[in-house]
Amino acid sequence: MTLARDLRRSFAAIVRQDVLRAWRRRGQVFAGLLFFVIACSLYPLAIGPEARQLRLLAPGMLWVTALLASMLSLSRLFSREFADGSLDQLLLSPQPLAWLVLAKICAHWLTSGLPLMLLTPLLAQQYGMPFAAAMGLAASLMVGTPVLSLIGAVGAALTLGVRGGAVLLCILVLPLCAPVLVFGAAAGAAADAGLPMTAELSLLGACLALSLLLCPLAAAAGLRIAAE
Amino acid sequence: MPPTSSTDTTLAHRPNSRARPSGWLAYASAVRFDPLAGRLAPWCFAAAAILALAGLYVGFGVAPTDAQQGEVYRIIFIHVPAAWMSMFIYLLMAIYGGLALWLGTRLSSMMASALAPTGALFTAIALVTGALWGQPTWGTWWVWDARLTSELLLLFLYLGFMALEGAIDEPRRAERACAVLALVGSLNLPVIYFSVQWWNTLHQGASVSLTAAPTMARTMLAGMLLMALACWLYTIAVALVRVRLLLRERGLLPGGKRSEGAA
Numbered sequence: 491m492t493l494a495r496d497l498r499r500s501f502a503a504i505v506r507q508d509v510l511r512a513w514r515r516r517g518q519v520f521a522g523l524l525f526f527v528i529a530c531s532l533y534p535l536a537i538g539p540e541a542r543q544l545r546l547l548a549p550g551m552l553w554v555t556a557l558l559a560s561m562l563s564l565s566r567l568f569s570r571e572f573a574d575g576s577l578d579q580l581l582l583s584p585q586p587l588a589w590l591v592l593a594k595i596c597a598h599w600l601t602s603g604l605p606l607m608l609l610t611p612l613l614a615q616q617y618g619m620p621f622a623a624a625m626g627l628a629a630s631l632m633v634g635t636p637v638l639s640l641i642g643a644v645g646a647a648l649t650l651g652v653r654g655g656a657v658l659l660c661i662l663v664l665p666l667c668a669p670v671l672v673f674g675a676a677a678g679a680a681a682d683a684g685l686p687m688t689a690e691l692s693l694l695g696a697c698l699a700l701s702l703l704l705c706p707l708a709a710a711a712g713l714r715i716a717a718e
Numbered sequence: 719m720p721p722t723s724s725t726d727t728t729l730a731h732r733p734n735s736r737a738r739p740s741g742w743l744a745y746a747s748a749v750r751f752d753p754l755a756g757r758l759a760p761w762c763f764a765a766a767a768i769l770a771l772a773g774l775y776v777g778f779g780v781a782p783t784d785a786q787q788g789e790v791y792r793i794i795f796i797h798v799p800a801a802w803m804s805m806f807i808y809l810l811m812a813i814y815g816g817l818a819l820w821l822g823t824r825l826s827s828m829m830a831s832a833l834a835p836t837g838a839l840f841t842a843i844a845l846v847t848g849a850l851w852g853q854p855t856w857g858t859w860w861v862w863d864a865r866l867t868s869e870l871l872l873l874f875l876y877l878g879f880m881a882l883e884g885a886i887d888e889p890r891r892a893e894r895a896c897a898v899l900a901l902v903g904s905l906n907l908p909v910i911y912f913s914v915q916w917w918n919t920l921h922q923g924a925s926v927s928l929t930a931a932p933t934m935a936r937t938m939l940a941g942m943l944l945m946a947l948a949c950w951l952y953t954i955a956v957a958l959v960r961v962r963l964l965l966r967e968r969g970l971l972p973g974g975k976r977s978e979g980a981a
Contacts, residue, residue: 654885658882666910668913
């Protein structure tokens with residue numbers, strides 16, 4: 491009983507602390523969102539304003555941009571703890587490290603993936619997607635962006651304190667995110683075509699379940715290696 | 719904090735309670751492994767050269783011309799073995815990475831590091847020869863088909879592994895971080911393959927499958943298997959040579975820069 495309560499408390503404490511910290515420095519969060527908005531507004535300038543073509547490309551472009559935007563904040567995931575030494579406190583705490591890492595990933599998603607998801611229906615209007623399709627696309631991001639945070643955490647732990655870490659992180663993580671992109675964009679395209687998207691969402695959910703199981707363990711191993 | 723450069727030389731004899739130096743595990747010790755690798759490597763090179771010559775002779779001299787594709791199909795004698803090796807080597811790297819994390823043997827992670835450039839090379843060869851075959855056959859250099867795409871992503875995984883290894887300065891951290899990355903990548907590869915198969919389009923079915931009887935002439939198959947064996951032995955030989963260099967470079971054996979500096 492006490493173990494379960496300890497786990498719950500440590501999880502909630504880390505999530506609250508990280509979300510609070512992100513809120514106090516909300517400029518960084520908004521900068522990431524602004525990148526998403528600007529990048530999404532650039533595509534029509536390059537491709538041309540033809541509405542049918544834009545709508546055809548919208549799910550894929552929004553997904554790729556969301557993927558890139560979620561890369562921006564990844565290198566910050568453990569960097570403060572690494573710099574001020576509180577990473578050692580995490581490593582020494584009696585709770586399993588993978589659990590605490592999962593809490594940090596959860597907080598990261600709340601401050602990066604969730605805002606991206608909430609903005610998507612609005613940005614989809616730029617591409618002329620109907621409301622129902624935009625909500626479907628947002629649903630695919632809802633299931634998919636946690637996977638990006640989970641996989642990204644592994645890369646962030648492995649590249650912690652490494653020179654050129656931010657670019658290296660993208661190189662490591664982007665190929666691993668390919669399945670999420672495929673299923674997510676397919677779900678968005680299905681929603682836009684008015685088709686059922688349960689198959690794509692189920693596959694995204696399977697990716698989420700698998701990465702929920704494995705990524706915190708791998709990220710914890712990476713953190714132990716980085717802190718040696 | 720004292721500088722850590724002096725600790726590297728002592729790590730060569732780091733005791734490991736779980737790994738008793740007996741049986742095949744004895745070769746996890748650099749001192750035992752190095753002479754064996756030195757003896758094996760030239761033989762592997764020689765066998766690889768002989769098998770490659772035999773395979774090329776069978777492939778270009780004996781094997782019949784393909785009824786549909788003409789002479790251009792002969793590129794499979796390098797393309798298919800390279801594609802096999804590219805996937806097999808990543809699996810090997812993941813196994814060595816797992817061994818390194820489980821047993822704490824530095825040699826295992828060095829094997830993974832030694833295999834990575836060869837794996838990337840075979841992946842690149844498979845992609846380039848595939849493009850050279852695709853141009854006359856399909857009429858295009860590149861198609862976004864399942865196997866091409868997953869091979870391209872595999873190349874990115876290899877390059878990421880090598881980039882991570884190059885970016886971390888402390889060899890021990892680099893070795894263990896790369897081991898974790900190889901494991902994560904190998905778990906992700908089947909998912910990547912399945913996901914890109916969703917828009918599987920133009921690629922012809924697998925030429926050789928384990929369940930169905932091969933549809934190709936026996937001499938074609940023989941040539942391909944000879945070339946695959948040659949690639950395999952080449953991989954072993956190159957990996958052994960590279961591991962011996964890594965052992966010296968990282969100061970586990972005398973002769974490298976690091977151990978001279980420490981002495």
